[in-house]
Amino acid sequence: MESPNRWLLYGANGYTGRLIARQAVACGMTPVLAGRRAASIEPLADELNCPWRAFGLDSRDDIVMNLEGVRAVLHCAGPFCDTAQPMVRACLDVGVHYLDITGEYDVIQWASECDQRAQGANVVVMPAVGFDVVPSDCLAATLAAALPDADHLLLAFSGDATLSPGTTRTVWRNVRRGGCVRRDGQLVRVPLGNDFVELPFASGKRPAMAIPWGDVVSAYHTTGIDNIEVRIGLPHRQATMVRRWRWLMGLAAMSPIQALGRWWIARSVQGPDQAELADGKIEFFGRASNPSGQQVEAMLVTPNGYRLTVDAALAVLQAVLDQRIAPGFHTPAAALGADFVHQLPDVHFRWLQGPVES
Numbered sequence: 001m002e003s004p005n006r007w008l009l010y011g012a013n014g015y016t017g018r019l020i021a022r023q024a025v026a027c028g029m030t031p032v033l034a035g036r037r038a039a040s041i042e043p044l045a046d047e048l049n050c051p052w053r054a055f056g057l058d059s060r061d062d063i064v065m066n067l068e069g070v071r072a073v074l075h076c077a078g079p080f081c082d083t084a085q086p087m088v089r090a091c092l093d094v095g096v097h098y099l100d101i102t103g104e105y106d107v108i109q110w111a112s113e114c115d116q117r118a119q120g121a122n123v124v125v126m127p128a129v130g131f132d133v134v135p136s137d138c139l140a141a142t143l144a145a146a147l148p149d150a151d152h153l154l155l156a157f158s159g160d161a162t163l164s165p166g167t168t169r170t171v172w173r174n175v176r177r178g179g180c181v182r183r184d185g186q187l188v189r190v191p192l193g194n195d196f197v198e199l200p201f202a203s204g205k206r207p208a209m210a211i212p213w214g215d216v217v218s219a220y221h222t223t224g225i226d227n228i229e230v231r232i233g234l235p236h237r238q239a240t241m242v243r244r245w246r247w248l249m250g251l252a253a254m255s256p257i258q259a260l261g262r263w264w265i266a267r268s269v270q271g272p273d274q275a276e277l278a279d280g281k282i283e284f285f286g287r288a289s290n291p292s293g294q295q296v297e298a299m300l301v302t303p304n305g306y307r308l309t310v311d312a313a314l315a316v317l318q319a320v321l322d323q324r325i326a327p328g329f330h331t332p333a334a335a336l337g338a339d340f341v342h343q344l345p346d347v348h349f350r351w352l353q354g355p356v357e358s
Contacts, residue, residue, distance in 0.1 A: 005321045008032040008053070008070045010087065011077025013040035015165060015271040016101060016130070016309055020076065021048060023310045032070060035077065057083055063090035072097035072124075072320055074313060080107045080127070088125060092117055097124040097320050101309055103132025105180060105187070108217040108331075115329035126330045129316040130309030133214045134332045134341055135284055135302050136230070137222055140215065141338035143288035144223035146296045146355035150288035153225045155215050156208045158201045158233030159282040159305070162272040165265055180212035182220055182228040199233055200352065201283040202301050206233035218331045225288070233283070272306055280304030297352040303345065311344045 009024070011017040012033035024031050025048045035041045038054035045052035055066045057077075063086060067073065073096055077083050080102035088111060091098040102108065111127045118125040128134070136155045144150055179190040196207040208231035215230045272280065284300035302308050316332060319325055325335045332340060341347050 004071070006030075006032060006070050007072040007074060007317065007321065008034050008067065010034045010073055010075045012052075013037075013044060014076055016306055017076040018044065019277075019306060019310045020074065020313060021050070024314060025050065027314065029314075031074075034066065057086040060086065060090055060093075063087065064094055067091065067094050067096050070096060072099065072317060074129075074317055075100035078102065078104075080104050084127065085110065088114060091125075092121045092123055095121055095123055098126070099124075099129050099313065099317060099320065100127045101130035101132065101313055102127050103130075103214040105212055105214045105217045108133075108214050109187075112217065112221060112329050119328040122327045124320050124325050124327055124330065126316065126320075126325070126332065126335060128214050128218055129313045129332055131282070131302075131305035131312070132309075133218045134312040134316075134344075135282070135300055135308065135347070136213075136215050136286070137218050137331050137333040138338050138341035139284055139286040139298060139300050140219040140225075140288075141222050141333035142349075143286050143296050143298060144225060145338060147288045147290055147294060149290045150223075150225055150296075151291055152227040152289045153219060153223065154199075154229055154231070154285075154287045155213075155219065156199050156201075156231040156233055156285045157282055158203075158206050158208070158285075159280065160235070162270075162276055165271060178212070179210040180216055181210055181230075182216045182226065185220075185226040187216060197231070199231065199285050200299075201233055201285055202299050202350075203283060207236060208233040221329075222331045222333045233285075272304060277304050277307050280307075282308070295353060296355060299350045299352060300341070301348045302341070303347075308344065308347075312341075315340075315344065 009031040012021045013035045030050055033041055033045045033050050033052040036056045041052045041054050053066045055062045075087050081104055084107045088098050108127050111125050114125050178192045181188055181190055190210055193209055196209050198205050199208045210229050211232050213230035216228050219228050282302050282305050287297045289295035
């Protein structure tokens with residue numbers, strides 16, 4: 001007899017998908033492992049003693065057929081700008097909850113536009129339930145609660161982390177698009193790499209540049225703040241190199257350069273090793289300010305982003321299966337509260353400039 005809480009992990013053969021699959025099984029869950037190619041999925045399914053399905057995302061009928069008997073999908077196959085929409089549409093058609101681990105702001109924006117249909121279908125649609133954007137979304141919600149009339153929000157993160165092949169492919173594909181910020185409620189493109197500010201992180205100050213991160217959409221839905229920017233802190237040497245060579249970023253739009261980058265990623269990028277997964281840290285900084293010049297600032301330190309993704313995604317999935325999240329589109333903090341990230345292992349928070357007293 002099939003479990004009433006059966007769920008499907010799509011992209012289980014990828015770096016993050018494998019981490020999630022192994023942790024899920026260790027926690028007593030039995031996900032249906034899925035991906036495009038049987039040759040990649042079947043060995044993992046045999047190792048973990050899980051059922052498996054192989055299907056692509058080009059045919060709506062194929063997706064629908066393979067969603068039979070599952071209550072939720074945790075989608076881990078990027079780039080999500082290519083893969084999220086067909087999976088979301090199929091989930092809405094058959095009444096299956098949808099979660100993913102994207103950090104792509106335009107994917108989150110598109111998902112937000114599915115809210116009414118998701119409510120009508122009794123389906124939860126929640127993208128970005130991993131490192132992108134659970135910690136920063138909860139930090140944004142904390143800052144907004146501390147300064148309710150805030151109209152500007154700055155979020156930043158830093159960490160010398162190795163990227164997985166999938167994340168690297170997404171970053172490489174999107175680098176040609178430049179940065180993105182939210183100004184007066186609207187998404188605005190900005191040049192990438194020509195605007196650095198010094199920001200305080202737990203391990204010290206670092207120059208940080210604006211990047212097109214998911215929070216420019218997710219934090220807007222969570223907090224309602226109209227002006228949002230997300231920055232990544234870099235070591236000073238790396239920041240100097242980015243400033244010096246940023247003019248080359250325009251070349252990334254050329255098809256041969258994109259193809260060369262994908263070839264190099266496939267041959268060279270492996271993702272974090274076990275030591276980095278166990279010991280790596282990501283540092284967050286956040287600042288909210290209001291029209292009268294008051295501001296609040298806080299820091300957050302979390303485990304390695306892939307390790308946090310595993311913990312966060314499975315915790316959100318369990319909340320969905322337990323029917324603790326109402327149907328519709330949600331961001332993590334809006335659905336589970338600003339304190340959700342503190343329920344995850346090895347997460348530490350500190351105020352730098354605390355709530356403004358009335």
